[in-house]
Amino acid sequence: MEQKVELRKVRDFGELINDTFVFTKQNWKPLLKAYFTICGFFLAAAVIVAVLQQQRLLQAFGSLPTGTSPFAVYGWDTVINVVLVMLFYVMMTLTTFSYMSLYKEKGNTAPSVEEVWSYVRYFFGRMFVAQILLSILIIIGFVCCFIPGVYLMPVTAIMLASIVFENSSLGYSFDRGFKLIKGQWWTTFGAMLVMMVVYYAVSIVLVLPISLITGAGVFLGRFNMPFPFLAATVVLQYLAQVFMILLYLLTGIAYFSLAEEKDGAGLSERISSIGKSDPSADLPEEQY
Structure with a gap:
């Protein structure tokens, strides 16, 4: 039997x-089950809106008067x-990290959906604000000078x-991120x-075949992106x-590796957990 992956390890x-x-x-089975169950609504909604938007844009660009701004x-x-x-990316981020956190707390056992x-609901507001603020920070880094953004x-x-x-606040995690990655940026x-x-x-590989067919048809002037091809392209994307x-x-694995290197808490956690009950039902204490 293949040994389960131990997350807290250098x-x-x-x-x-x-x-x-x-x-x-x-x-992959329990993870994808959680992914499609929790993120499925946002994925489906984003696909439907994107298909309708692309169809409208193609029609609008085709009838756009000369000299009009494409925007x-x-x-x-x-x-x-x-x-x-x-919202879809926030949910995907939360679902993956929540799965890994519970996997670790349950002793390398897959959690239920x-x-x-329950973790996704608990962390949603914090993660949503964090992703917006950190995305703005990265954009500023790229605009000011490409290297800071990278x-x-x-x-x-x-x-x-x-x-x-770590069930941490944004301020704590901001400082924590810089401390953890210090000396290991290139590896990460x-x-x-x-x-x-x-x-x-x-x-x-997934999108290329239908994109080539659609592109060839448009290039040869035989059709102008029929709806089935448009929908299939967006769905595959x-x-x-x-x-x-x-x-x-x-x-997540990089985080645990960096945390173990800096804190060395993995072995201590395993020793202290011997003989104790499973704490997986409780959320960790928030750190500041």
């Missing part, structure tokens, strides 16, 4: 990536789509993980970059988002 670059895939292999065709459906996508949902990406990811894994960034490449490669879970899983 890892190098290769182990971060390898253990992410091992954890995914061992937990004039964007309307409220664009705003709704942005909000839905934002109900348990994950530097902040893995740091903010660790900050978001800290909110769930490199592992995340590899996982992003995997995600984009899978996305391209959003379904590919499920592979973003790999990046969040790697972020």
Whole structure:
């Protein structure tokens, strides 16, 4: 029987990536069940709005008078789509991190959907505000100078993980993220970059065939993006988002590796838990 992944453990670059895939292999059924149960509504709503928006934009661009700004065709459906996508990413982040937190608390055992949902509800407001503020921070970093934006990406990811894994406030997790990643930025960034490449490669494989057919038809002037092709393209693009879970899983594993390196609490936790009852039903005490 394959040994369950121990989250609280110091890892190098290769182990971060390898253990992410091992954890995914061992937990993909309960994790995907929680993902589609909790995030399914936002995923479906975002797909429907995106399909309708793309159809309207294509029709609007086709009848746009010469000299009119292309931004004039964007309307409220664009705003709704942005909000839905934002909520979807918040829910996906929370579902993945909540699953990992409960997995650790339950002694490397997969939690139920109900348990994950209880954590998602508890952390939703905090995570929603944190993702908005940290996204603005990254954008400012890219606008002011490209390098700060790149530097902040893995740091903010660790900050978001800290909110769930330590039940911390945004202020505490902000400071915690910089402390944890100090001296390990390249390792963390490199592992995340590899996982992003995997995600984009899978996305391209899923979307490329129908995109080529649609693009060839438009180029040859035989059709102008029929609705079935438009809908299929959007649906595949959003379904590919499920592979973003790999990046969040790697972020969580990187957090535990960094925390163990800095705190060395993993062994102490395992020793102190001997003979004690399972604390998985209780949320951790909030830190400031």
